Amino acid sequence: ERSESMTLLQTDENLITRADVDEDFKQSIMDAGAESVAVCFQCGTCTGACPSGRRTPYRIRGVVRRAVMGLKEDVISDDSIWMCTTCYECQERCPRGIKIVDIVKIIRNQAAAAGYMAPAHKMTGLFVTKTGHGVPINDATMALRKSVGLDELPPTTHQFPEALEEVQTIIKATGFDNLIGYNWETG
Ligand code: SF4
Ligand code: SF4
Incomplete structure (x- = not known):
């Protein structure tokens, strides 16, 4: 049996464990048409192409990673998700054809609903x-x-x-x- 305290991710500020995984959040991203996110292999092409990330702490690869892991609270409370300009550079270049901007929009909608709008x-x-x-x-x-x-x-x-x-x-x-x-x- 997997422990709730099992470490999934260590960020600068937090230790993220299995208890932080929100399966409904993960499913909502898939249901909204971003099911292709499951084939992300973390190549980083999206972050490399992102003009916003060059000037801000925003890192789209990490956002996609945390979203696919179902780390809802961690992702929606991240101020950097509001730094995406929806320019679609990342989506144009993703070798897996992932609808990255859809994912950002879904995350922002949920962030706004939870009171995190920038x-x-x-x-x-x-x-x-x-x-x-x-x-x-x-x-x-x-x-x-x-x-x-x-x-x-x-x-x-x-x-x-x-x-x-x-x-x-x-x-x-x-x-x-x-x-x-x-x-x-x-x-
Ligand atoms: Fe994942 Fe696509 Fe970004 Fe590569 S470019 S890390 S496959 S979302
Ligand atoms: Fe970056 Fe957003 Fe443009 Fe993608 S759509 S490259 S995440 S600013």
Whole structure:
């Protein structure tokens, strides 16, 4: 019989044991279409290709490894998972064709549900809720658009403010407002 205290992984800060394995988390990653993660052989090509990892502590190979081991709490509480830019470089180069970015998205969804969303991502969520955009438009952006022959305002909620209501309906229906702590009274 395998002991709960059996060491699975030693990180800089933690000793991870079998008691840390969350089989439901592991299965949720497989169920969401990332079943190919099981064939990861830890070659490190993903980390080598990752532009974010070159500038931050983010190491996608380790994230994939810990996810496939079912180390939910360890992975979702890792601040570095929010440093992925979803550029798909890793996925393009993975020799096993693993849907790495899907895995990152699944992990982030579970991290957000557990209250671990990064402040910068929460802020983007607030802008989307308030304006329908992750990045607010400003005079400089409008001038730049005009200088290259575009309308000052993009054909989004900026041109069609009535569409904001639809955006907010989706945000309420999905509970995203709760995840980012949005207060509909005070904004
Ligand atoms: Fe695993 Fe693919 Fe990354 Fe290699 S490139 S470590 S196979 S996810
Ligand atoms: Fe790195 Fe994310 Fe880009 Fe993959 S998608 S290379 S993990 S930043």
